Structure formats: C-alpha cells, structure tokens
Amino acid sequence: MSNKQTLVVIGNGMVGQNFLVSLMASDIEDNYDVVTFCEEAIPAYDRVHLSEYFAGKSAAELSLVEEGFFENNNITIHLSDKATMIDRENKTVTSEKGKVIAYDKLVLATGSNAFIPPIPGNDRENCIAYRTIDDLDDMKEAAKISKVGAVVGGGLLGLEAAKALQDLDLITHVVQFGPRLMSAQLDDGGAGLLKQKIEELGVSVLVDKNTIKIVDGDECKHKMMFSDGTELETDLILYSAGIRPRDDLAAQSGLKIANRGGVIIDDNCLTSDQDIYAIGECASWNDQTFGLVAPGYAMARTVVNQLAGGDAFFTGADMSTKLKLNGVDVASIGDPHASEPGSLVYTYQNGVEGIYKRLVVSKNNKLLLGAVLVGDASGYPILSQYYLNAIDLPSNPDSLILPARSDASVGLGPDALPASAQVCSCFDVKKGDICSAIEGGCTTLGGLKKETQAGTGCGGCVALLKSVLDCELEKAGFEVNTDICEHFAYTRQDLYNLIMVEEIKTFNELLKKHGSGSGCEICKQTVGNILASYWNEFVLKEEHVGLQDTNDTFLANMQKDGTYSVVPRMTGGEVTPEGLIAIGQIAKKYGLYTKVTGGQRVDMFGARVDQLPLIWQELIDAGFESGHAYGKSLRTVKSCVGSTWCRYGVDDSVGLAVELENRYKGLRSPHKIKFAVSGCTRECAEAQSKDIGIIAVEGGWNLYVCGNGGMKPRHGDLFATNLDKETLIKYIDRVLTFYVQTADRMQRTSVWMENMEGGLDYLQSVIIDDKLNICDKLEDQMQRVVDTYQCEWKTTIADESKVKRFRHFVNSDKHDENIIFVEERGQVRPANIEERELAKAEMA
Amino acid sequence: MSKWVDVCSVDDLQQNSGVCALVDAEQVAIFYMEDKSVYAINNYDPFGKVHVLSRGMIGDIKGEPMVSSPLYKQHFSLKTGICFEDESVNVASYGVRIAGDRVEVNLNGAAQ
Numbered sequence: 001m002s003n004k005q006t007l008v009v010i011g012n013g014m015v016g017q018n019f020l021v022s023l024m025a026s027d028i029e030d031n032y033d034v035v036t037f038c039e040e041a042i043p044a045y046d047r048v049h050l051s052e053y054f055a056g057k058s059a060a061e062l063s064l065v066e067e068g069f070f071e072n073n074n075i076t077i078h079l080s081d082k083a084t085m086i087d088r089e090n091k092t093v094t095s096e097k098g099k100v101i102a103y104d105k106l107v108l109a110t111g112s113n114a115f116i117p118p119i120p121g122n123d124r125e126n127c128i129a130y131r132t133i134d135d136l137d138d139m140k141e142a143a144k145i146s147k148v149g150a151v152v153g154g155g156l157l158g159l160e161a162a163k164a165l166q167d168l169d170l171i172t173h174v175v176q177f178g179p180r181l182m183s184a185q186l187d188d189g190g191a192g193l194l195k196q197k198i199e200e201l202g203v204s205v206l207v208d209k210n211t212i213k214i215v216d217g218d219e220c221k222h223k224m225m226f227s228d229g230t231e232l233e234t235d236l237i238l239y240s241a242g243i244r245p246r247d248d249l250a251a252q253s254g255l256k257i258a259n260r261g262g263v264i265i266d267d268n269c270l271t272s273d274q275d276i277y278a279i280g281e282c283a284s285w286n287d288q289t290f291g292l293v294a295p296g297y298a299m300a301r302t303v304v305n306q307l308a309g310g311d312a313f314f315t316g317a318d319m320s321t322k323l324k325l326n327g328v329d330v331a332s333i334g335d336p337h338a339s340e341p342g343s344l345v346y347t348y349q350n351g352v353e354g355i356y357k358r359l360v361v362s363k364n365n366k367l368l369l370g371a372v373l374v375g376d377a378s379g380y381p382i383l384s385q386y387y388l389n390a391i392d393l394p395s396n397p398d399s400l401i402l403p404a405r406s407d408a409s410v411g412l413g414p415d416a417l418p419a420s421a422q423v424c425s426c427f428d429v430k431k432g433d434i435c436s437a438i439e440g441g442c443t444t445l446g447g448l449k450k451e452t453q454a455g456t457g458c459g460g461c462v463a464l465l466k467s468v469l470d471c472e473l474e475k476a477g478f479e480v481n482t483d484i485c486e487h488f489a490y491t492r493q494d495l496y497n498l499i500m501v502e503e504i505k506t507f508n509e510l511l512k513k514h515g516s517g518s519g520c521e522i523c524k525q526t527v528g529n530i531l532a533s534y535w536n537e538f539v540l541k542e543e544h545v546g547l548q549d550t551n552d553t554f555l556a557n558m559q560k561d562g563t564y565s566v567v568p569r570m571t572g573g574e575v576t577p578e579g580l581i582a583i584g585q586i587a588k589k590y591g592l593y594t595k596v597t598g599g600q601r602v603d604m605f606g607a608r609v610d611q612l613p614l615i616w617q618e619l620i621d622a623g624f625e626s627g628h629a630y631g632k633s634l635r636t637v638k639s640c641v642g643s644t645w646c647r648y649g650v651d652d653s654v655g656l657a658v659e660l661e662n663r664y665k666g667l668r669s670p671h672k673i674k675f676a677v678s679g680c681t682r683e684c685a686e687a688q689s690k691d692i693g694i695i696a697v698e699g700g701w702n703l704y705v706c707g708n709g710g711m712k713p714r715h716g717d718l719f720a721t722n723l724d725k726e727t728l729i730k731y732i733d734r735v736l737t738f739y740v741q742t743a744d745r746m747q748r749t750s751v752w753m754e755n756m757e758g759g760l761d762y763l764q765s766v767i768i769d770d771k772l773n774i775c776d777k778l779e780d781q782m783q784r785v786v787d788t789y790q791c792e793w794k795t796t797i798a799d800e801s802k803v804k805r806f807r808h809f810v811n812s813d814k815h816d817e818n819i820i821f822v823e824e825r826g827q828v829r830p831a832n833i834e835e836r837e838l839a840k841a842e843m844a
Numbered sequence: 845m846s847k848w849v850d851v852c853s854v855d856d857l858q859q860n861s862g863v864c865a866l867v868d869a870e871q872v873a874i875f876y877m878e879d880k881s882v883y884a885i886n887n888y889d890p891f892g893k894v895h896v897l898s899r900g901m902i903g904d905i906k907g908e909p910m911v912s913s914p915l916y917k918q919h920f921s922l923k924t925g926i927c928f929e930d931e932s933v934n935v936a937s938y939g940v941r942i943a944g945d946r947v948e949v950n951l952n953g954a955a956q
Binding site for chain 1: 851852856857858859860861863864865866871874877878879892893894895896899900901902903904905906907909910912914915917929
C-alpha cells in the first residue's frame with residue numbers, strides 16, 4: 001500500500017503542464033501519486049504561438065511536453081477524457097468516460113474558452129473560435145474553400161489569428177469592437193501606428209465596428225452587418241474577442257465563483273475549498289482574471305510551494321508584454337494609459353521610421369509606471385527593469401526613449417542590465433542565472449564561476465561578472481568588498497595613491513607597509529602595472545620581474561601551446577618595403593606563422609621562449625622596436641591613408657598617428673589602449689570604436705574618447721571638436737593620465753566611462769575646464785613617461801643576465817619536445833593533441 | 845629510494861619567480877620564493893595541456909604557497925600540486941633543496 005497522497009490536476013494546458021513540471025522539479029515530487037485529465041487528444045502545447053502552426057510548425061513542434069515526461073515521472077494522464085464532476089464531500093473526480101479518482105489535493109487548471117459574441121448568426125458554418133489545435137484544423141479545412149477571412153477581435157490573439165489567415169492566403173480583415181487595437185496594452189498613439197503598420201502588411205483593420213448580425217453574403221459565404229450601417233463580406237469568421245474562464249465544473253461543485261467569472265482564489269491560490277487550488281485563466285484573484293501565461297505560471301509555482309509547506313504567495317502579475325506581431329515590434333509595460341492621477345507622459349514619435357514610444361511616469365518624475373513601444377521595442381528590457389524593480393529614473397527620463405545620438409551618453413551600470421542579458425557568451429550565461437546563483441549563496445567570484453561556468457571560457461566577461469556580483473551584493477545589503485585581493489585591503493586607485501604619495505618604488509615595500517602574506521598574481525600584476533605607469537622603470541628589473549605575467553616577463557604573448565607571438569611596432573601601420581622584407585626573412589628563418597593584425601601590423605607566431613632574444617636581435621638590427629603587444633599598454637594607433645594620398649582626405653592622419661604612437665608607446669595602463677586617426681569623416685580608421693579616436697575635419701581635429709570594439713562595443717563620446725594639434729595632445733595627455741590614475745584593474749576606458757559618476761560631462765569638466773585643478777600634474781606625469789621611454793627588448797638584449805632567462809631548461813640547452821607544429825595553408829600551426837601524440841610516437 | 849639530483853646554481857634561480865629543469869626526462873618547475881624557500885612541481889599544466897607552469901606567477905592563497913597557470917590562471921599548491929579550483933586535478937610535487945650554492949631535486953622525495 002502506497003502511503004502517498006493522490007493529487008489530481010484537471011486540465012493539461014500550458015499552466016497545468018507548467019504546474020506538473022514545477023512539481024516534478026521540486027523536493028516533494030515523491031509525496032504524491034499524480035493523475036491529470038486532458039480533454040484534448042494531445043497533451044499541452046504552446047497556445048501562444050498557435051499561428052506558427054500555419055507557418056509550417058507541426059503539432060509536435062508546438063508541444064510543451066518532453067518525450068517520456070509522464071512515463072518517467074509516473075504521472076497518469078487521461079487524454080481525450082474530461083473531468084465532468086467533482087464530489088467534494090467524498091473527494092472524488094468523475095470523468096466523461098466514467099473514471100472515478102479519489103483525491104487528497106485537487107488543482108483546477110481548466111483554462112478558458114474563446115468568447116463568442118452573442119450575435120444572431122454566430123454559429124453559421126465556418127464561424128470558428130481561435131483557441132485550440134482542433135480549431136486550427138477546422139480553420140485549415142474552411143480556408144480551402146474561402147477567399148476572404150475576418151477576425152473578430154483586435155487584441156493580441158486576434159492579430160495572431162490575422163497572421164494565420166494571411167498565411168493561409170486569404171484576404172484578411174480584423175474587426176475591432178472598440179476604437180483601437182490591443183486596447184488593454186496600447187494607448188491611442190501606439191495603437192494608431194500599429195494599425196497603420198498592419199495595414200501596410202495587407203491586412204485591413206476596421207475599428208469601432210459593432211457586429212449586429214451575420215447573414216448570407218452576396219459575393220462571399222457570410223455578410224457581417226455592423227451597427228453603423230456598413231457591412232463586410234467574408235467566407236470565414238474567426239472569433240478572438242477575449243476569453244471567458246471555464247468555471248462551470250467548479251461552479252457545479254459549489255466552489256465560489258466571481259461575479260465576472262472565474263473560480264475565486266486567495267493569495268495561496270486556494271479556492272473556497274481548502275483542498276482545491278485553481279491556477280491560470282480559470283482563476284479569479286482580487287476580482288481579476290489573467291489571460292497571459294506568465295501569471296498562470298506564477299500561480300503554479302505558488303501552489304507547488306504551498307504543497308511543500310512554503311509560504312509563497314501569489315501577489316498579482318506583471319502584465320508587460322513584448323512581441324513581434326506580423327513582424328512589427330510591439331511592447332507594453334505596466335499601465336500605459338496613465339490612469340493614476342497626476343502621472344506624467346513622455347512621447348516620441350518618428351513618422352519616417354514608423355516608431356512610437358510613450359513613457360508614463362509618476363508625479364515626481366521618479367518612477368516608471370508604464371510604457372508603450374511600437375516599431376522599435378529594443379528599449380523593453382531596460383524599461384521593464386526600471387518598472388519591475390522601481391528603479392529611480394534618470395533625471396531626464398525621455399533619454400530612455402529618444403534615439404541615441406553620438407553626443408549623448410546614458411550610463412548603464414550592471415544594475416540596468418536586464419536578467420535576460422547575456423553576460424558570458426561562451427556558456428550562454430544570462431544575468432538572471434548569475435543573480436540566482438548569488439541568491440543561492442554564491443558570493444565570491446570563484447564560487448560564481450564554478451556554479452554558473454560564466455567567465456570560465458575566454459574570460460572576457462570576468463570584469464562584467466564581478467561588477468554584477470558587487471552590484472547584487474550591494475543591493476542585498478552586503479558590504480561589498482572592493483579589496484583587490486586577500487593581500488591588500490585596498491582598491492587599485494587606493495594603491496595608486498599610496499604609491500604616488502609615499503613614493504613607493506617596489507612591491508615588497510608596498511606589501512610590507514600596507515599588505516599581508518606574500519601576494520598573488522592579482523596584486524602583483526596590479527602593483528607592477530601601477531609602478532610601471534608611475535615610475536616607468538624597466539619592467540624586468542630584478543625587483544619587478546616577479547610582478548609580471550608571463551607575457552610581460554618574456555616580452556611576448558604566450559599562445560595556447562606555450563609558444564609566443566612576436567609583434568614589432570609599426571607606428572600608424574606604416575612599414576617600409578625593407579622592413580617588410582626583414583620581417584619576412586626572420587619569420588622564414590625561425591619558421592614562424594605570420595598574420596596581419598587588426599591594429600595594422602604583423603604578428604609572428606610560434607616562437608619558442610629560447611628563440612625570442614635571437615628573433616629580437618634581428619628585428620632590432622633591422623630597425624624595429626617592441627610593439628608592447630604583451631603589455632597592458634598602448635597597442636597601436638591605426639590610421640587611414642589620409643590627405644597625403646587619399647582624394648577625400650582632409651588632413652594627414654598617418655602623420656598624426658605616427659606622432660601619437662611614438663608619444664604614448666610604452667605607457668602602462670590598467671588595460672590595453674587603442675587609438676585610431678581618420679583623415680576625414682568617412683572614418684576608414686574606425687576611430688570611434690577606439691579608446692582614443694581622432695577624426696580630421698575642416699576646422700581641425702575632433703577627439704572621441706572611451707570607445708571600444710570587442711566584446712561590448714561602444715561608440716566613443718565626442719569629447720571636443722576643431723582642436724589644433726597642440727590642444728589635442730594636451731587633452732589626450734590629461735585623459736590618459738586621469739584614466740591610469742583612477743580606473744580599476746583590467747578596466748577599459750569604455751567601462752571606466754560607463755561607471756564614472758557624471759559621465760562625459762564630468763570628464764570634460766576635469767580635462768577641459770580643469771575643475772579639480774590637476775591638469776598641470778596630469779600633463780607633467782605624462783611628460784615624465786614620454787621622456788623615460790625605452791624599448792624593452794633593446795634593454796633586455798643588452799643585458800646578458802636578462803637574456804639568460806630565455807631558455808626552456810635552466811640546466812639544459814634542449815628545448816621543449818612537446819612543441820610540435822603541422823602545416824596548414826602553407827604555414828605552421830600548433831599540432832592538436834592527436835597530432836602531437838602521433839608525431840611523438842613516430843619520433844620514438 | 846631517494847635520489848637527489850644536482851640541477852643548477854642558486855644564481856640560476858630567479859627570486860619570486862620560477863625556472864624549469866630537466867630531471868630524468870621530467871620537466872620540473874622550481875620556484876624560488878621571497879623568503880628564499882624553494883618548491884618543485886611538475887611543469888605540465890593539466891588544463892592547458894602544455895609544459896608552462898614554471899612561467900606562472902607565484903604567491904600565496906591564505907598562506908599556502910601557489911603558482912597561477914600562465915595560460916588559464918588556475919592555481920596550484922606548491923606544496924602538494926593540488927589545484928585550488930578543482931581538487932580532483934593535481935600535478936606531481938617533488939623534493940627540492942638548496943645545498944650550499946647548489947639546487948637539488950629529488951623526484952621521489954616529498955616536498956618539504
């Protein structure tokens with residue numbers, strides 16, 4: 001005898017199924033024998049995307065039930081059998097086919113019926129509700145002999161139905177009783193644009209049409225007669241004019257029913273019977289029924305939690321929606337009608353591109369109460385975050401709906417990211433996943449990586465991951481630990497200031513005075529980087545060498561097979577034929593793979609550590625110097641060919657690029673820095689995607705700052721215009737030094753800007769207006785770095801004790817036999833593991 | 845059987861950094877700490893699957909000496925060779941000592 005209780009679920013629609021899935025995923029899955037009734041012949045399917053059935057999706061593809069779900073979870077499902085009676089006294093459910101099941105707990109998920117307007121003639125042939133897959137099959141049949149179709153109802157589902165009719169090649173009309181489409185979700189402006197767009201797609205939309213009867217047509221099968229005297233001929237009529245909760249079974253069994261329909265439930269989703277729950281569209285909570293799945297799912301979760309002895313409540317639901325209707329983006333958030341007294345409205349209308357946006361904000365202009373987006377719903381994720389979390393709006397809320405102009409920057413920290421925003425693209429980890437892991441107790445970066453896998457692929461998202469973590473912890477009331485690591489209870493900026501004020505020149509001195517333990521790769525690199533930025537000493541000096549990551553230690557970039565790549569500097573992307581020949585000869589001699597980089601220079605791959613000094617000796621002899629590709633430092637100043645050659649060039653972009661690259665080369669910074677200079681506004685050098693971008697215009701140079709390509713592209717902010725060269729360089733000196741002094745470790749200028757309080761305006765006031773009175777100091781610091789530049793490779797090669805380190809074995813001249821290359825497209829590449837094993841076997 | 849093999853001079857080591865030695869066909873990463881203690885573990889990075897650990901940065905995690913892989917930054921204990929991020933992964937650790945001005949490695953010896 002099983003001591004399990006029996007749980008019966010009546011209805012296997014979207015919500016009923018969601019309840020079963022939640023129950024099976026919970027800890028109480030074994031407490032119940034579960035029986036469910038489904039009146040349709042197939043179990044739950046996706047009713048929201050019904051119209052896709054006509055766009056070619058099969059019933060199987062619409063199914064919401066994983067193969068084997070019922071069998072694997074020991075759920076008994078009675079298909080094509082509908083529950084017809086509940087005996088609450090004896091606690092049994094009786095079905096149409098005569099099954100009688102005794103229950104301990106009962107869940108009603110009977111859903112709703114399409115509302116058929118009570119019009120004479122509404123039951124004529126080929127007048128069909130749009131609700132179930134059976135309905136769709138009827139529609140398909142009817143469409144075969146029809147030319148014209150009409151949908152009664154211009155709500156969400158009605159417009160979906162119209163698309164279905166179009167997919168069936170019918171001339172399509174939408175007949176709306178009220179004055180506008182999607183009346184619950186849209187205001188007049190949004191609905192007007194939507195109507196226009198839908199009409200452009202070939203669907204005729206009739207509003208304010210009250211159908212009084214349906215009679216025989218002259219041209220078509222039916223004629224719809226409207227109260228205003230007009231009429232519409234059609235062969236097929238689809239009803240999608242709203243839903244009515246299916247509460248008849250509940251009513252028969254004596255459960256309390258709301259006046260407007262629906263089984264009354266409390267916050268626990270319990271009906272008037274303590275053993276019977278109701279969820280989804282059949283339920284009425286606070287005199288409201290919900291025709292969307294999300295609230296139904298929330299109710300399902302509430303009941304699972306209640307059954308498990310939890311205290312979750314259903315507290316209403318966010319009715320925000322975003323969808324693509326016949327290719328038109330539509331979104332609605334909160335209350336778009338500004339029905340709260342005193343609420344204020346912002347609208348943006350773009351007739352050219354067909355965009356309408358409306359914000360409803362609270363009386364004090366602080367909170368978002370509702371929004372409508374038609375034609376461009378890209379702002380939905382951020383707006384819904386503002387709405388759902390009651391985040392304070394920016395001081396000019398309209399900046400959220402106005403199109404982004406290059407001269408405006410709206411800072412969006414990690415908090416503004418929606419839960420659905422992808423943080424880690426390697427493992428597709430969304431912000432929501434990260435937040436749940438944090439809620440689940442992961443409060444360290446390491447723990448978070450382990451739990452979610454985020455940041456464990458390419459690692460490019462780690463900084464963002466950390467800022468999401470900090471932000472979430474702060475919100476949860478934790479004191480966020482901004483210590484750089486366990487050895488220093490300081491931020492990077494603190495350490496910079498300590499080094500500057502106390503004139504500290506080595507890591508050990510700093511550790512002794514302000515740290516603990518012996519350090520780690522985080523603090524060592526950070527401090528090594530600050531020391532290099534500030535004092536600009538040779539990074540391989542005895543006391544600094546242990547602070548460098550392998551790339552800096554060996555002045556080259558380690559690749560996946562343990563070999564290095566070598567990048568000589570080519571200022572502004574300029575290289576002489578002799579230079580190219582030398583590089584070609586060297587690469588050939590050492591068997592290196594060569595590739596042109598995005599920064600307009602040549603990268604040579606596959607150098608063993610012992611080959612690096614030999615290669616560099618030859619490069620230096622040929623007139624090259626270090627390209628600092630290994631450092632957190634200035635990489636390249638990319639340029640277009642400019643006025644020297646180009647027919648359109650306004651100024652000499654290459655000349656300026658060469659000058660700037662020579663000025664800032666070797667500058668160590670919190671992260672790498674990229675520049676570009678374009679000779680005209682055609683912008684061939686893509687300067688606006690760089691940390692520092694410069695574009696020649698008739699009046700001088702325009703300066704852009706804090707742009708980025710890469711993982712999270714950002715257009716640079718236009719910082720100052722029509723500058724002469726002297727002023728331009730002065731501003732760049734100041735911006736870069738300020739960045740070096742104040743940014744976090746591994747923070748690119750783009751993120752530095754995003755996180756800067758006051759944003760662009762503030763930076764301009766510091767750099768241009770000298771608000772902090774520090775510009776002289778910033779310039780002096782930069783001049784010191786410029787004056788102390790050295791080519792690190794030249795210095796290294798001149799010192800035998802440094803060259804000594806460049807060998808694989810300290811006690812042998814052999815090199816690592818595991819480094820093996822194979823040929824591909826005429827060059828070498830690292831052997832993969834199988835190829836390596838094969839090669840070693842052959843050697844043995 | 846413990847067998848100490850002479851590897852190099854103390855001068856060949858780099859303080860706060862590592863070097864790699866070839867000992868009986870094994871690649872041994874030797875680390876010379878700030879306090880002049882020495883540690884030896886295998887040079888093979890089990891995550892990157894190449895021999896590079898001697899080129900990682902060293903330091904400590906909660907007092908335990910460690911090296912961080914130069915490729916994907918996992919941390920390995922210099923005492924035990926166990927990976928901090930995944931305890932099921934470890935690299936061999938070896939005996940190493942400074943005798944006068946010479947550095948000696950014992951492949952069968954435990955780390956001290």
